[in-house]
């Protein structure tokens with residue numbers, strides 16, 4: 001709604017049928033299929049989802065490798081010392097029985113070497129130029145301080161299943177295992193339409209106008225599961241919204257505000273006018289119950305398009321992100337559904353008699369501390385939170401657990 005409104009009358013709109021929170025998430029996830037796979041260079045694959053299992057292209061290590069700085073030794077000691085030192089990145093000459101050669105951590109073990117003697121465990125007798133092991137008469141057992149070829153994996157071995165998110169760790173493993181490119185699912189394009197003539201992009205609230213708190217928060221979250229994200233401020237008139245929704249090229253349009261029945265809440269009327277199909281129209285969740293999900297008519301080039309309508313109250317919009325937007329975006333980008341883990345409240349978690357409550361909580365030792373300032377228009381609790389506790393209708397007993405929903409993260 002905007003400040004200085006001239007239209008006094010609210011148009012009455014009966015609420016749609018309330019969908020339960022669990023069902024709403026399922027509908028959002030089930031409304032799409034994973035987008036096709038594309039090959040991307042390693043850095044560009046970050047945050048995407050593997051479209052194929054990651055299979056080792058090589059043994060790891062690819063050759064027997066020294067795990068320590070010291071000498072590669074062949075057979076029992078003492079050993080005659082060879083002049084040279086084998087460094088990482090060099091192909092070493094074979095080592096005859098009874099000989100030792102200096103070796104660096106990570107260097108390929110010479111053929112014939114049976115173990116590595118660490119520098120601190122060896123002593124070179126200056127008069128005989130023989131290498132002895134310090135403190136014990138016995139020689140290092142074969143294989144000591146050697147990383148044998150294939151210790152971590154053999155060529156062809158599956159390392160990660162399809163559907164894994166490409167994290168920095170996955171990029172490192174893929175590079176070690178010989179990959180230059182990865183096959184990952186394409187991610188959907190998103191357009192964020194921010195509605196409300198009362199919104200300011202900078203400065204202090206004044207004369208009934210407030211700062212846009214949603215764009216700075218939603219854009220980074222949406223980027224976690226999307227390819228391109230554009231943002232537009234749309235003024236509170238029906239035709240502007242109609243035009244923006246009708247012509248958006250994005251796979252997923254996300255609107256903020258205008259979900260309720262206020263004088264300038266045109267979203268339902270616009271969706272009806274373009275023959276959108278409402279899949280979810282209000283959810284039994286607090287905050288955020290006016291959230292909605294719709295299938296839009298296909299784009300001009302035949303692509304399916306969806307719209308998620310987030311309520312304008314900021315914490316209610318966050319509820320819409322975790323309930324409808326993320327399950328849809330995760331499905332389209334090929335990510336598996338997130339696994340909830342259970343947390344116990346340190347005190348009674350706030351609850352609602354008929355609706356699921358989403359409560360900002362901070363976690364400590366797997367217990368959830370509900371944070372104050374969790375009203376629908378407030379962000380103070382959320383900003384200090386690790387995520388949201390999902391409190392079912394009627395609440396949970398003090399001794400029982402509730403599901404914990406982490407906030408979206410890039411990987």
Ligand SMILES: Nc1nc2c(c(=O)[nH]1)N[C@H]1C(S)=C(S)[C@@H](COP(=O)(O)OP(=O)(O)OC[C@H]3O[C@@H](n4cnc5c(N)ncnc54)[C@H](O)[C@@H]3O)O[C@H]1N2
Pocket residue numbers: 001194195196198199210211212213214215256257258259260261262265288289290310311312313314316376
């Ligand atoms: N008669 C009724 N009124 C309302 C109901 C209802 O059931 N009956 N539901 C309430 C609930 S719950 C919510 S949530 C809001 C949803 O409202 P809208 O989605 O139509 O959003 P607006 O009216 O445009 O704005 C609501 C509120 O949020 C502020 N807002 C909007 N966008 C932003 C933004 N980007 N950054 C910061 N704040 C934003 C806006 O200024 C309003 O204060 O409706 C209730 N009313």
Ligand code: MOO
Pocket residue numbers: 285286287288289290311313315316376377
């Ligand atoms: O969705 Mo509303 O109050 O529950 O902000």
